[in-house]
Amino acid sequence: MSNLxxxxxxxxxxxxxxxxxxxxxxxxxxxxxxxxxxxxxHSFISLDSEGALSSAKLIDRKLKEKENIGLxxxxxxxxxxxxxxxxxxxxxxxxxLKDYVPSYDGTVIRHLKENGAIILGKLNLDEFGMGSTTxxxxxMPTHNPWNLDYVPGGSSGGCGAAVAAGECTVSxxxxxxxxxxxxxSFCSVVGLKPTYGKVSRYGLISYANSxxxxxxxxxxxxxxxxxxxxxxxxxxxxxxxVSSSPITINDKSNNLDIxxxxxxxxxxxxxVTRTIYSTSEKFKEIRCECNEISIKNLNYALxxxxxxxxxxxxxxxxxxxxxxxxxxxxxDDYKWDNYFSNVRKNFGEEVKRRILIxxxxxxxxxxxxxxxxxxxxxxxxxxxxxTLFKKYDLLxxxxxxxxxxxxxxxxxxxxxMYLVDINTVIANLAGIPAITLPVGFSNGLPIGxxxxxxxxxEQKLIDASYAxxxxxxxxxxxxxx
Amino acid sequence: MISKxxxxxxxxxxxxxxxxxxxxxxxxxxxxxxxxxxxxxxxSSDDPIVLDLQEIKFDELRDDVIYTSGGRPINKNLTEDxxxxxxxxx
Numbered sequence: 163m164s165n166l167x168x169x170x171x172x173x174x175x176x177x178x179x180x181x182x183x184x185x186x187x188x189x190x191x192x193x194x195x196x197x198x199x200x201x202x203x204h205s206f207i208s209l210d211s212e213g214a215l216s217s218a219k220l221i222d223r224k225l226k227e228k229e230n231i232g233l234x235x236x237x238x239x240x241x242x243x244x245x246x247x248x249x250x251x252x253x254x255x256x257x258x259l260k261d262y263v264p265s266y267d268g269t270v271i272r273h274l275k276e277n278g279a280i281i282l283g284k285l286n287l288d289e290f291g292m293g294s295t296t297x298x299x300x301x302m303p304t305h306n307p308w309n310l311d312y313v314p315g316g317s318s319g320g321c322g323a324a325v326a327a328g329e330c331t332v333s334x335x336x337x338x339x340x341x342x343x344x345x346x347s348f349c350s351v352v353g354l355k356p357t358y359g360k361v362s363r364y365g366l367i368s369y370a371n372s373x374x375x376x377x378x379x380x381x382x383x384x385x386x387x388x389x390x391x392x393x394x395x396x397x398x399x400x401x402x403x404v405s406s407s408p409i410t411i412n413d414k415s416n417n418l419d420i421x422x423x424x425x426x427x428x429x430x431x432x433x434v435t436r437t438i439y440s441t442s443e444k445f446k447e448i449r450c451e452c453n454e455i456s457i458k459n460l461n462y463a464l465x466x467x468x469x470x471x472x473x474x475x476x477x478x479x480x481x482x483x484x485x486x487x488x489x490x491x492x493x494d495d496y497k498w499d500n501y502f503s504n505v506r507k508n509f510g511e512e513v514k515r516r517i518l519i520x521x522x523x524x525x526x527x528x529x530x531x532x533x534x535x536x537x538x539x540x541x542x543x544x545x546x547x548x549t550l551f552k553k554y555d556l557l558x559x560x561x562x563x564x565x566x567x568x569x570x571x572x573x574x575x576x577x578x579m580y581l582v583d584i585n586t587v588i589a590n591l592a593g594i595p596a597i598t599l600p601v602g603f604s605n606g607l608p609i610g611x612x613x614x615x616x617x618x619x620e621q622k623l624i625d626a627s628y629a630x631x632x633x634x635x636x637x638x639x640x641x642x643x
Numbered sequence: 644m645i646s647k648x649x650x651x652x653x654x655x656x657x658x659x660x661x662x663x664x665x666x667x668x669x670x671x672x673x674x675x676x677x678x679x680x681x682x683x684x685x686x687s688s689d690d691p692i693v694l695d696l697q698e699i700k701f702d703e704l705r706d707d708v709i710y711t712s713g714g715r716p717i718n719k720n721l722t723e724d725x726x727x728x729x730x731x732x733x
């Protein structure tokens with residue numbers, strides 16, 4: 163048998179249930195893998211090896227006593243460190259929350275635990291999810307397992323790197339403007355940003371509520387389906403969540419009508435463009451029609467996204483006042499405004515920039531010039547996409563227009579960093595589902611295909627992705643020693 | 644160009660102290676971002692904003708009942724009477 167840490171989630175569950183190995187043996191294998199590669203990758207902010215081992219022993223005991231171990235019985239899951247985990251530190255990779263230990267589990271964590279998943283630890287991100295490389299983490303950057311000199315993408319960079327390297331079997335990230343899909347693409351794994359409302363956001367520490375969703379990062383489409391069916395659903399603690407049908411794995415894709423979005427290709431690196439076009443040819447092999455289309459107003463999408471995300475961030479992050487939790491700073495020594503300003507200087511530069519931009523676009527005089535225009539674009543874009551989805555089942559393009567890049571290449575120019583998100587923000591603005599799938603490499607660096615569908619049409623994304631995954635023969639595991 | 648005074652005002656309303664280095668480099672960086680989003684001015688449409696990602700009906704809201712998580716209570720800055728203590732206003 164191959165290394166147990168290498169197994170996919172459904173293989174882990176089957177193996178434990180059939181007695182091929184114990185949950186403890188599998189978890190030990192994953193922990194040993196972490197010990198072997200973590201010093202190179204820096205995926206984890208907090209690791210709960212002891213808790214994971216005792217959960218594994220409990221699974222083994224349950225199995226011995228013929229009790230139900232759950233649909234994810236024994237599977238190790240890494241959690242982006244902006245999702246609340248009861249009694250496990252949840253930092254958002256920020257100094258502001260570096261000692262914060264939540265008193266409750268987010269709804270997705272509760273669902274995972276109820277289904278036997280083992281929460282292995284908390285994974286690195288750009289501070290509060292603001293960034294595309296993990297370089298804005300206040301603790302350390304995560305490295306790309308395919309080439310340690312390169313960024314893993316972000317903001318869920320710890321999730322992408324850990325799953326690709328076998329440090330956990332699956333992970334949960336969050337996606338506000340591409341934060342699941344960017345690292346999944348850069349680390350050559352599968353990442354899904356669900357339809358807005360499909361997964362409860364209760365317990366996700368807010369950055370931009372109207373844009374963000376929690377979703378899985380996995381090594382296979384089948385694992386994505388397993389996780390999605392567990393974390394989806396209506397939650398009384400999130401009034402934007404809704405019930406939706408479960409997703410299934412179908413062996414045949416159903417003659418889907420697919421359109422390549424021209425604007426997503428334009429401006430992409432040559433290697434990325436070539437790979438996306440050759441992948442689109444593969445859709446024909448699985449009996450799908452593939453045409454090329456244009457989306458009007460797409461050039462306004464990224465400016466709108468940064469306007470709205472910054473505006474929401476400036477409101478959301480106003481809550482970090484150090485009163486209920488935070489630094490040990492005696493309130494008696496300060497006046498009201500000085501106290502808050504002094505505490506909040508501990509935000510990192512990128513978070514400060516976004517709060518300032520948010521304050522700017524919401525100021526009287528600029529509100530209608532920026533914020534209202536951005537909302538108008540969002541409305542127009544959603545309507546245009548919904549119209550397109552009446553004709554096409556799926557829209558495709560490169561997830562990232564560029565290959566992973568080296569550390570430090572964009573960190574000094576915030577605008578250059580923002581442009582990295584140009585293809586992914588569309589799905590967040592429109593509230594539609596989007597998946598990224600590994601489809602190739604150039605110079606050893608991964609390339610991902612993004613597939614978007616109409617709201618709650620995750621099944622079509624999965625059908626196309628699963629069929630494509632089976633036709634693409636690429637290296638699945640980085641050569642990390 | 645965002646002036647240093649404008650930056651100081653934005654920092655004040657955002658309640659953030661900036662370091663000398665940030666005060667020096669932020670005006671140019673923010674200006675570049677604002678120039679980029681200025682393109683939104685060219686968006687011409689009088690269509691109404693329709694954005695009902697999820698329609699929430701009033702009678703679907705949960706009852707206003709307190710549920711406790713069973714976790715550790717946060718006691719920081721609580722007085723003995725259970726009031727939350729903040730810094731002085733003046």
